[in-house]
Amino acid sequence: MANLSLQSISMSFEGKKILEDIQFVVKDAEFVTILGPSGSGKSTLFHLIGGLYKPEQGHIFLNGEEITGKRGSISYMPQSPSLFPWRTIVENVLLGAEIVGQADKGTALQMIEKAGLLGYEHAYPHQLSGGMKQRAAFIRSLMSPQPLICLDEPFSALDEFTRVEMQKWLMNIWVEHKRSILFVTHNIEEALFLSDRIIVLSNRPATVQKEFHIPFKRPREESLLLTEEFLAWKKEIYNELRVIV
């Protein structure tokens, strides 16, 4: 179970206000996507939830318990793969689980295969392509057992087909394990296809500009992407974002 609630979060770097009075919730087993211009503060928001920094103002609660500045409550995939150069891929993938003491090599190898990295289990990160590193980091976050997963642009370096593969996989895991997901992407289609709710951040200083509840029924099929309704939604969100930039 994971029920995240952000209460009027503010944050500055070197005197520049980055986040201002951010407020939203992620309910149990909900899939929420954050959209916002580059540099608006999405990754910073993740860092705050993860407890890397303390917000200047505001509080963060997970399941009613305050986790402001507390670490280890989320499973996290950073924007840059951040693989450890001295660990092989399988060792890297296991890292997140290792930290909470639940490494399971068998599952890891299965997942590596599923991510199309078969034959690279024992390679070092510098031997992988950009997209392959991203997939490794993605598996690493899936292997962590925390009920809230925060994914920061997890598929940005993937081709459309691998991306769809990964999306489907993520959906399956989400449905199966009822985890909550907080997701950052720049791809509006992806956001629409995956999310229950989309939160649009404004430009610096970022505030919650708008929230969209996405009504598509699940399970969603790829054909959804071609429906009128989907295109209408896409246009609406597109226009919302256009206002900001």
Next chain:
Amino acid sequence: MANLSLQSISMSFEGKKILEDIQFVVKDAEFVTILGPSGSGKSTLFHLIGGLYKPEQGHIFLNGEEITGKRGSISYMPQSPSLFPWRTIVENVLLGAEIVGQADKGTALQMIEKAGLLGYEHAYPHQLSGGMKQRAAFIRSLMSPQPLICLDEPFSALDEFTRVEMQKWLMNIWVEHKRSILFVTHNIEEALFLSDRIIVLSNRPATVQKEFHIPFKRPREESLLLTEEFLAWKKEIYNELRVIV
């Protein structure tokens, strides 16, 4: 002037064949995009053109002169931003030009502003968001004077609007200075919108699966994206890629 020609290039890593008999040309002032699944060898191809490695087989010519294994003939933007942590943004942006001895700080500052990084000229890379780093790396490649620019997924971390801004900017520079551009992306729309020609690579070992000549007239407007013809092209390329994966 830049006229690139790859002649039956092959490459392996640790016994695994990555590229097999790759053959194509980029003509003077042409905009060519490479599409291919993640891990197929696009970045490796760039490394070969840039002379970082020597191909196992084959030759690379630029303007009739063999540049196989020779460095410094292209202006390059790597897939990961690769900014130097000890240089401020403006110093980083100037690096490419510095190497060929043509640093021009005034232009750099202008470009930084144009890329939406105003106020961050003197910040260090770790103070930037992912997309901001990518933009800095992008400017750095534009500031290098070589007539052939190789861009490896330059806009993957940008939101749609910033991305379109950057695309337009790239088009302007391309038209103005008549440079040749070799471009890698996973975004089919982007490829169609920008390119004269699209080269589709197959999966490992990568071969040239197909080449598309894109007939849209220039200058291209954003409205092009909504035309029937554009959608038809998109579908065709989508299907071509689907075959591969």
Next chain:
Amino acid sequence: SSNEQGASSEENEKELKEVSIVLDWTPNTNHTGLYVAKEKGYFKEQGLDVDILMPGETGADQLVASGKAEFGVSAQEALTHARVQDIPIVSIAAVIQHNTSGFASPKDKNITSPADYEGKTYGGWGAPVEKAVLSSLMKQEDADVEKVDIVNMGNTDFFTAVKRDVDFAWIYYGWTGVEAELRGQELNMQYLTDYSEKLDYYTPILTTNESMINENPETVSSFIAAVSKGYTFAKDNPEDAASILIDAVPDLDEELVKASQKWLSPKYQDDADQWGIQEKETWKNYSDWMYNNDLLEEQLQVEDAFTNEFLPNKE
């Protein structure tokens, strides 16, 4: 005091011949005559400008042999070793007539004769000569050197060593022994000379190299003449001599220098006719002893090792 004299004879300073002498250790009362000769202008009278150098880690013998310094302070044992290894240095004067070294122990250890060494711990520096000397001494009292526990105490000084593990060690009375007196630490002392004539070797001595002797005998003569005068002064005026040394090397401990000087002054010339004289007997005895105890690889050519020819004619 030296400055005044230096100023008065400034004009002929240019004609002075520059030579240097390397000490065997840090400056101490063994070297008083040299400092007296320098400060009182005896060298200058002889047309010499003498630089007194501390050896540091270098050791004087090689420097003298290689000609980097004209003169040096050494000891008979070292010079014997050196000559056997074909190092061309020669002893030109004995600074002290008789060996003032011996085995010392704090009084409370109750070591009163070499016989008492049995079962005790000797602290040395690990040279084979030590065991041989101990053995020579102990044999006279029918004691067995094998029953002495010989430990190497390296650079540790006597006072530290006897606080821990070590019962007795080999010291020069004129410095370490006098220091013990000053500290009020009573010592039992067995001098080598009391037990064996053969061990009455010269230490320290002044040295030069063979090419000096062959090519610049006058310089050597002048040098020795001045030094001789210096040591004679030190013999007759221990307190003044001590002050001269302290002025020249102010970092030395004044009290120790004065006491040591008082003890040592009569020992420079002792029973000899003249300061600096060396006997062939002494050289031969000790080198034979060394050879017989396997401390030397071959016999020393005694005649070449020393010379008295540069000593001033007795007035």
Next chain:
Amino acid sequence: MVLILLFIIWEISSHLFAIPAWLMPPPSDIFHEGITGWSNYNGHLLSTIQLTLLGFMIGASFGVIVAIGLHTIAVLREIVYPFMILSQNIPIIVLAPLLVIWFGFGTLPKLIIITLVCFFPIAIATLDGLKQTSSELMHYMKMAGASNKQIFWKLEWPHALPSLFSGLKISATYSVMGAVISEWLGAKKGIGVYMTLASSSFRTDRVFVAIFIIMIISLSFFALIALLEKRVIRWQSKGGEHTDG
């Protein structure tokens, strides 16, 4: 090879300029003494090697422990740092009597001296290595909720390994000399003793044999560490090394 050349030059010039053997014996003499005198010094040799190995191991462990201690406990750093520097500036002639008083003439004071010589470069280098971990990976670890212990063992420690080895190499070089010096503190056996005796009886050839022995031990020791380094640090991409092309 170069060494052999050097020996030949030395040999020839010894004869040519008639350098007296007591000043600098020709290598042939040294070599001869080195072989015929084997029985004279092999006991010394063994004793010194033992002392060196033992001292180095203690010193290295101590250095690593100090580095870890200072790194993890920030308060300690300020307190202990000056003492570390001071420890490198106590002249042996002062330390020797104190050590003897406290510990007698056994092996212990000698080990203390070697430790004192060896631990410092290791501690400084390791400490610097621990401090300079990549901030990206550090952020990941913190976000993933790694405990300080996990951050240390999974991130900082492996990251500091190259620095540690740099320190180990410096120390390995010093350790032999440290052992020789410590033997002046009173030993019955050892190359230091052998050398002092040789020197006091003007056996310059033996002094040089001793020096060569010291050098050979040091070199082998250094080589051993370098070998170990290669085996332990296998993950590094070779990117940094080919500056040749």
Next chain:
Amino acid sequence: MVLILLFIIWEISSHLFAIPAWLMPPPSDIFHEGITGWSNYNGHLLSTIQLTLLGFMIGASFGVIVAIGLHTIAVLREIVYPFMILSQNIPIIVLAPLLVIWFGFGTLPKLIIITLVCFFPIAIATLDGLKQTSSELMHYMKMAGASNKQIFWKLEWPHALPSLFSGLKISATYSVMGAVISEWLGAKKGIGVYMTLASSSFRTDRVFVAIFIIMIISLSFFALIALLEKRVIRWQSKGGEHTDG
């Protein structure tokens, strides 16, 4: 502060256990001698500081030059590396007579000894720093056609700076001791001379004054380097330092 505490403990235990002053004088005695004897040793002090600074500067420059030389010319490395190690293993008692015989009693042989002591840690640490540049940035530089000189100055050198400072800190610590040792080579002035004389006339209080002087010089020197490091290396993100939370 801790130092002061230590002094107090030392003072008290001196009196309590009646440790004889010649063995270890109480700090009050040392302090007293340090003040009243100022005129005795201030000449020595100046001379040693001069020698240290000059020697350190020569040693550091030499170390850096050696590191650069060995790094850029791979052939040199194999030839010179063993000699570097050997240079650290020539005992002073052997080197001293040779140096004096070759160069007399002037400053030159002393500077050679300090240089010998100082250059090694700097050379090793810098060399390791130069080798471990990030392969990503190295690839960029090569692709951009940077010459070896540019790669060195723009990438390897700034990257090696932290390691260089690590080496400088080690060497700065050693340099004072090196100067003191070099003064045993026959000097007329210097703390080394002062200390030897004090020690041979059993003035333990002066020996300790000398030690404290050596320590104070070393500490200030180290602090100076650390300060310089802070000013030069400003770009590092603080990510690695907060292990506290």
